[in-house]
Amino acid sequence: MSAREDVFASIRRSLGVTGNELPRRQVVADRIERAPKGLIPGRGQVEGDERIALFRREAELALATVAEVETAADVPRAVADFLRNHNLPAAIRMGEDLRLRTMPWEETALAVSRGRSDGGDINAVSHAFAGVAESGTLVMVSGPENPSTLNFLPDNHIVVVAAKDLVGDYEEALRKVRATYGRGQMPRTVNFITGPSRSGDIEQTLLLGAHGPRRLHVIVVRG
Amino acid sequence: MTLHPTSPHFKKNAARALGDAELQVALSKVKRGFIDKRVAAAARLPEFEALRDQARDIKNHTLAHLDLYLERYEEKVTASGGHVHFARTAAEARDIVLAICREAGARTVTKGKSMIAEEIGLNAHLEAAGITPVETDLGEYIIQLRGEPPSHIIAPAVHVNATQVEQDFRRVHKGLDEKRDLSEPVKLLAEARAVLRERFLAADVGITGANFLVAETGTSIIVTNEGNGDLTQILPKTHIVLASIEKVVPTLEDVCQIIRVLARSATGQDMSVYTTLSTGPRRPGDLDGPENYHVIILDNGRSSMLNTNFQDMLRCIRCGACMNHCPVYQAVGGHAYGWVYPGPMGAVLTPSLIGVDKAGHLPNASTFCGRCESVCPVRIPLPKMMRHWREREFERHLSPAAMRSGLAFWGFFARRPALYTLAMRFAVSALALVGRSRGRFQRLPLASGWTAGRDFPAPQGGTFQAQWRRERRRSVG
Structure with a gap:
């Protein structure tokens, strides 16, 4: 046999x-x-502004930083502000995601490059598929417009998430994936990201930036 | 070590560990770190206990239908363009990995943390075939440099201190400034990051473990904090997932339930930083991701645990909470257990996988305090299962002669309650009388194992049963 x-x-x-x-x-x-849902913790079951506030609080507990802007058109300036505040080079790499491409990057002095990362980029900007308020988790899906390498290779990862894409719990986020890709179908990679990369492997000391990004900055678009 | 367990020498290993000052300092941090963080994380989630029940029930349901969920999983992986390989034994799994690496023309292989890779002794096998395996989890990287096996299933280098890491980095990382400052953990991390970044980009094959395999979608899932598992699997052309049969769960919803108890039990985080769901190879138009996707599903004795006293062990999600809370693990660390899986979960699993004749000491290395079961996210009755192993060891005449005759002697009285009470009363009064003046014994016949390390207190106030009766009368009356 x-x-x-x-x-x-x-x-x-x-x-x-x-x-x-x-x-x-x-x-x-x-x-x-x-696919029964099981037990959903009460923590994430809040709506509207409360959900945004919960997402923010939990993401910050996981050591991400969070900014809120009113519209998608405000994102490039928020990215530039973040880079300036941390004395980072005014250069970003991002995928061809339409939501990012249609933002007014020309209003800033940022040098924008496109496509996957080969490990040489300091900053990347991505657009999240969803955010989970329960634990401040970002949900990223891979595809031609969203290379996975951008989530891991650059030192600083800036992720844009629309407030309307914030959900209460992981189950809801995966239902959204199922609704988009079809039952039983998945994109090649779905990354749940909660805070920046870290390790506790040396004497249980928490250190950020083990292999992935040292900083994770989230920009929530409210409008 | 993986191939040659030292579990038969547990007693010698444990004695050495107890005398190792550096190890004892490292282990003292386990208590402060993991335990407090778990308590805090559980307290922040009112549904935590109910979710543990959910996780247990999901695993039980899956194990009862394991053949069917594995079939479905395999079907979905194949439909998404991946390949599933089944391996009966460690040797088969190693050979499958090697064949895939050879087909890919691999010279270096990066590895995310995988206990299955440890179980099958993969690194030595690849090295013997001229392929260089590079561990990328910081803890695994450190112990690979030291030529050691992991001493903890989620914190493999928990026994190593920063000074030792500095010495290892200076020894191995050639070509760097010898006067560089490595005096702080953050500097050690920066150096490891830089060195391993090159390795990630150069690797031909990436090997990861799997926390879950999802039958519904054919998805494999890894949970990490460093991001090393992700760089391991998205950069090389070939991604190999090493898993075992019990990793399968029915649906994505089931995964969501279990991840809520996984990180909280392990590191005290609400969520680990990266939970990554991978389905098949790179899709048309994708700019990155592996072109080949293989999953190896190992049995290695697990299927024989189904429907036995040890089936519940297959619920284990490898969080490490049982060892973090175990007084024996806290005292001797992971290496003393002598094989891949230490602590209470190892004490139950190891005899199943390598035989109770080799690992019989492990289920005996327990105080039966029950803390492991009380923190297990999937409620595995670990003490009960260690007791089953002790019974089996006794039945197969594997326990030492002195212990067997001692138990037979005790059993003679235990089966005759009146005689037992009488004999205990006599023994306790005799001991109380002899030990009256000093209140303790430095030496006792037949108890040298106890008195070698500490004094035996002289009994005071009659037998336990007599005291019990007295107290009950008092509380009732």
């Missing part, structure tokens, strides 16, 4: 099943079809 057949045979022998039992197959099919 092949390894595969052997492993399945051994599991079934232990469980005392053949794998062909219709009721068992039905239970499994139902579970995947219905």
Whole structure:
């Protein structure tokens, strides 16, 4: 028997099943079809301004910084402000995401480059698919317009998230993914990001910027 | 070490660990760090206890339908353009990894943290084939430089101090200014980041573990804080996921329930920094991501644990809370356990995977205080399972002769309650009488194991049963 057949045979022998039992197959099919939500903590179940405030508070607890702007057109200036305040070079790399491309970058003095990162970029700007208020978590999806390398290689990661894309809990965020990509379908990569990269591996001392970004700055677009 | 467990020498290992001053300082930090943070994180989530029940139930449901969920998972991975390989044994898993690396023409391989890779002894196997494995989790990197196995499942270098790391970096990182300042952890981190960044960009294959495999979508999930797992899997052309059969869960919703108890139990974070869901290889038009995506699913004895006294162990989500809270682990650290998995979860899992004949000491290295079970996010009854192993060891005549005859002697009385009470009364009064003057014994016949390290207190106030009866009468009356 092949390894595969052997492993399945051994599991079934232990469980005392053949794998062909219709009721068992039905239970499994139902579970995947219905995908029951389970227990959703009360913490994230707030709306409107309260949800934005919760998202912000939790993201800051995870050591991200957060700024709020009224409209998408205000984002380039907020990015420039952040870079200036931290004495960072006025250069960014970002993907071809339409929401970012249509922002008025020309109103700033920022040098903008596009596409994936090869490890040489100091700053990246990305647009989040959603944000989860429960824990201040950003949800990023990969695709031609959103290379995953931008989330990890640059030293400073600036992420734009629309207030309307903030949800209360992880389950809601994944339902949004399912609604966009189809049932049982996923983008190649979904990154849940909660704060900047860190390590506690040297004497349990918390240090930021282990391999990923040292800084994570979130810009929430309210309008 | 992975291939040659030192678990049979647990007693010797433990004695050495207790005398290791540097290790004892490092272990004292486990208590302060992990335990307090877990308490704080749990307190911030009123639903924490109920979510532990949810996590337990999801895992139980999945294990009862494991064959069907694995089939579905495999189907979805294949549909998304990935490949699934099943491995019966560690050796098979190693060979599959090697074959994929050879096909990719790999010279260097970056690795995210994977306990399965430790379990199958992957690094030595790759090195023997001329392929260089590079650990990228900071803790794993440090112990790789030191030629050591991990001593904790989520904090592999918890036994190492900063001075030792500095010495290792100076020894291994050639070509850097010898006078550079490495006196603070932040400087050590910066150096490791710079050195490993080059390795990430040069690697031909990236190998990660998996915290979850999702049957609904064919997705593998890793949970990290450093981002090393992500750089490991998105930069090289080939991504290999190492997992074991019990990692599968039904749906994305189920993952959400379990991640709420995972990081809180492990590091006391609400969420780890990066939770990454990967489905298949790079898609048309994608600018990055691996072109080849392989998942290796290891059995290595796990399927035989189903439907036995040890099935509950397969719920384990590898958070490390049991070892953080274990007085034995806190005293001797992870290396004393002699194989890949230390602490209470190791004491239960290791005999299943390498045999109770080799790992019989581990389930005996417990005070049965029950803290491990009380903090386990999926409520694994660890003490009960250690007891099962002790029973099995006894049944198979693996325990030492002195212990067997001692237990037989005790068992004779324990099965005769009246005789037991009488004998205890006699023994306790005799000990009380003899030890009256000093109040303790420095030596006792048949108890040298106890008295070698501490005094045995002389009994005071009659037997436990007599005291129990007296107290009950008093409280009732």
